[in-house]
Amino acid sequence: MNDPDSSSPPPGLPARRVRVSRAGMANLRLSLDTAALVANWRDLGAACGVATGAAIKADGYGLGAQRIVDALAAAGAGDFFVASWAEAAALTMPPGARLAVLHGVQGGETAAALASTAVPVLNTPAQVAAWRATGRSCDVMVDTGINRLGLTPAEAMSGLLDGIVLDTLHSHLACAETPAHPANERQLTIFRAVVAAVRPARASLAASAGIALGRDFAFDLTRPGIALYGGRGSRPVAIIEARVVQIRTIPAGGSVGYGATWIAARDSRIAIVNLGYADGFAGALGADGIVVIGNVSCPVIGRVSMDLIAVDVTAADAKEGDWVRVNFDLVHAAAATGRSEYELLTGLGHRYAMSP
Ligand SMILES: *Cc1c(COP(=O)(O)O)cnc(C)c1O
Numbered sequence: 001m002n003d004p005d006s007s008s009p010p011p012g013l014p015a016r017r018v019r020v021s022r023a024g025m026a027n028l029r030l031s032l033d034t035a036a037l038v039a040n041w042r043d044l045g046a047a048c049g050v051a052t053g054a055a056i057k058a059d060g061y062g063l064g065a066q067r068i069v070d071a072l073a074a075a076g077a078g079d080f081f082v083a084s085w086a087e088a089a090a091l092t093m094p095p096g097a098r099l100a101v102l103h104g105v106q107g108g109e110t111a112a113a114l115a116s117t118a119v120p121v122l123n124t125p126a127q128v129a130a131w132r133a134t135g136r137s138c139d140v141m142v143d144t145g146i147n148r149l150g151l152t153p154a155e156a157m158s159g160l161l162d163g164i165v166l167d168t169l170h171s172h173l174a175c176a177e178t179p180a181h182p183a184n185e186r187q188l189t190i191f192r193a194v195v196a197a198v199r200p201a202r203a204s205l206a207a208s209a210g211i212a213l214g215r216d217f218a219f220d221l222t223r224p225g226i227a228l229y230g231g232r233g234s235r236p237v238a239i240i241e242a243r244v245v246q247i248r249t250i251p252a253g254g255s256v257g258y259g260a261t262w263i264a265a266r267d268s269r270i271a272i273v274n275l276g277y278a279d280g281f282a283g284a285l286g287a288d289g290i291v292v293i294g295n296v297s298c299p300v301i302g303r304v305s306m307d308l309i310a311v312d313v314t315a316a317d318a319k320e321g322d323w324v325r326v327n328f329d330l331v332h333a334a335a336a337t338g339r340s341e342y343e344l345l346t347g348l349g350h351r352y353a354m355s356p
Contacts, residue, residue: 026353036235048218053079055225146174169200176209231341242275257302276307280348
């Protein structure tokens with residue numbers, strides 16, 4: 001790709017720099033329906049009646065962590081979760097909002113952790129020992145059966161946490177998406193025992209799917225992510241808009257796109273729109289993708305290109321330069337692509353202007 005800022009000019013010629021803000025250049029927008037986001041958050045809180053946090057790792061599942069923090073903190077959310085200190089450093093937390101770093105303090109990260117107002121979620125005995133010396137508050141993860149991150153229950157109950165300023169004790173469910181899975185009850189029983197022994201200020205077990213398992217799984221605080229962002233049947237919050245680069249007229253019998261897979265059944269008007277699979281609009285979505293122009297639903301036709309889709313706008317009033325709205329319903333998209341709602345959101349890519 002040509003980056004005008006990185007190419008040095010030939011000798012004797014003045015540097016030509018293109019100074020345009022990224023947002024000003026972008027022909028793709030990813031905006032957030034903050035009312036829907038807040039309504040999803042309230043629904044999750046109402047479902048179990050305890051404090052509801054928000055997982056905002058991976059830049060808020062690709063949707064923009066800062067604007068999620070701002071919207072949910074204004075609505076009353078007090079607990080946010082990122083994966084790393086780099087993610088924490090990129091955020092400005094409003095007063096009263098607490099940020100926790102799920103991967104804890106790894107080697108070489110102590111200075112960054114101490115400089116941050118975020119707290120670590122400690123995962124290993126070594127992390128616990130190192131953090132105890134700082135005298136600072138922390139959360140701790142105990143692994144009750146997912147075998148991913150966290151102290152073993154035996155470690156957590158061995159006195160290892162004595163002298164630690166422990167705020168929240170966490171665990172994470174492996175099989176919450178399958179309510180009848182016996183692992184859920186097994187993990188619940190183990191977590192209850194650890195909470196009873198460690199007596200943290202707060203306990204937290206449930207993410208989005210765990211909340212649906214009922215009040216027993218809620219403890220003091222939940223940590224939903226995907227169900228805030230349109231997943232698990234919640235209100236869609238991501239709004240994708242792109243622009244019509246070109247309109248073309250295709251006579252009946254003409255084809256469009258790679259492989260000439262779409263053949264016009266009648267004389268057609270086709271809009272070429274700057275959105276492609278590099279922007280998370282997976283090829284499989286092309287088959288029954290919908291672009292909304294005005295109030296008209298227009299089908300995506302032919303193969304999805306890296307940066308472009310073609311849309312049949314014969315029935316719509318579309319012209320070159322128009323902004324159009326791309327339907328990105330997660331339930332539909334997951335069914336069409338076989339990819340998880342998580343992968344679909346975090347796979348949206350980096351070419352969007354994050355408009356409010
Ligand atoms: C990502 C994550 C969450 C949120 O999970 P969802 O399934 O998106 O609700 C909660 N807790 C931990 C530890 C996580 O890693």
